[in-house]
Amino acid sequence: xxxxxxxxxxxxxxxxxxxxxxxxxxxxxxxxxxxxxxxxxxxxxxxxxxxxxxxxxxxxxxxxxxxxxxxxxxxxxxxxxxxxxxxxxxxxxxxxxxxxxxxxxxxxxxxxx
Amino acid sequence: xxxxxxxxxxxxxxxxxxxxxxxxxxxxxxxxxxxxxxxxxxxxxxxxxxxxxxxxxxxxxxxxxxxxxxxxxxxxxxxxxxxxxxxxxxxxxxxxxxxxxxxxxxxxxxxx
Numbered sequence: 157x158x159x160x161x162x163x164x165x166x167x168x169x170x171x172x173x174x175x176x177x178x179x180x181x182x183x184x185x186x187x188x189x190x191x192x193x194x195x196x197x198x199x200x201x202x203x204x205x206x207x208x209x210x211x212x213x214x215x216x217x218x219x220x221x222x223x224x225x226x227x228x229x230x231x232x233x234x235x236x237x238x239x240x241x242x243x244x245x246x247x248x249x250x251x252x253x254x255x256x257x258x259x260x261x262x263x264x265x266x267x268x269x
Numbered sequence: 270x271x272x273x274x275x276x277x278x279x280x281x282x283x284x285x286x287x288x289x290x291x292x293x294x295x296x297x298x299x300x301x302x303x304x305x306x307x308x309x310x311x312x313x314x315x316x317x318x319x320x321x322x323x324x325x326x327x328x329x330x331x332x333x334x335x336x337x338x339x340x341x342x343x344x345x346x347x348x349x350x351x352x353x354x355x356x357x358x359x360x361x362x363x364x365x366x367x368x369x370x371x372x373x374x375x376x377x378x379x380x381x
Contacts, residue, residue, distance in 0.1 A: 192311070194370060198304070198327065201311030242369050248308075254379065255308050255357055259372040 158183040160247050162260035170268050173235050177263045179245030180227040187255060189221055189228050192244040194262070199244050202230070235267045272296070275360050275373035282347065282354060282380050290345045290376045292360030301343035302361040302370065305329060312359065318343055319366060347378065355380050 159182045169175055181189065188206045192199035203212045205221035205228060212219050216235075221228045232239055245260040273294040282288045292301065300319050304312040314327030318337040332351025337343055343362075347354045357377050361370040 190311070196366070198302070198314040199312055199370070244370075246372075254355075254377050255306075256375055256377060257306055257357055257359060257372075258374070259359075261371075262369045264369065 158247065158249055158256070158258040160245055160258050160260035162243075162245050162263050164263060165261070166264040166266070168266045168268065169235055171236055173267075174231065174233045175235060175265060177230040177232075177243050177245075177265070178227060179230070179260055181245075181247045181258075181260075182226060183247050183249040183258065185250045186223065187248040187250045190246045190248065190257075191219055191228070191230050192246065194242040194244055202243075232265075235265075237267050237269055240265060240267045273360060273362050273371050273373040275358075275376050277376060278374065280376055280378045282378060284380065285349045287346055287348050288378070290347065290358055290360075290378070292343045292345065292373060293341055294362040294371075294373075295341060296362055296364075296371065297340070298362035298364050298371075299340070300363045300366055300368075301337070302363075303327075303333070303335065303343070303345045304359045304361065306357045306359060306375075315345065315358075354378055 163178045191202040203219045208223040216233045219230045242262045242264050244262045276291045302317040303315040313329050316335040318324035334346045359375045360373040363370045
């Protein structure tokens with residue numbers, strides 16, 4: 157059974173700090189790993205990673221995938237209160253019927269002023 | 270065990286047919302959600318419900334319908350009006366709107 161585990165479960169930091177969120181996975185027929193930010197009803201898409209060692213960057217957020225060790229990290233530098241959210245990691249895997257998505261349990265990040 | 274379940278895992282639909290996807294949770298969560306995911310894309314919200322007997326349209330509600338007669342259950346019907354139904358459908362629940370959403374294992378819908 158496909159499995160995605162995120163750590164830590166929750167994190168409290170102060171503005172300006174750098175944080176690293178972790179996502180490890182065990183899936184068959186890996187296709188991609190996706191990071192989402194959940195603040196309101198629907199998680200918003202951050203990154204999709206398919207290749208090892210290639211960092212994806214968007215402003216203060218960056219993410220990298222290690223397909224050998226089966227994990228990904230999401231870094232947020234110079235954190236702001238607006239970064240407070242739940243960060244979800246999901247792994248897309250493919251079988252004969254098509255792609256399936258398995259989510260981790262999320263990391264709740266709180267950034268204090 | 271507490272959790273959220275979806276059935277079936279795979280579903281085949283003929284042209285012009287309505288199909289219903291099941292989503293059940295025993296987490297005592299008030300809020301439930303339906304998403305659609307297409308390859309290489311993020312999640313798109315179809316419908317959500319914050320309380321029993323109440324639900325709201327998400328971003329792509331056309332061609333879909335839902336009901337929320339019980340707290341534990343939030344079935345999604347894909348109607349014949351949905352012209353491109355082939356996708357992966359995910360159900361989620363949370364205790365409140367701003368809490369962590371827990372996702373089910375998903376249903377893969379294929380049109381024959």
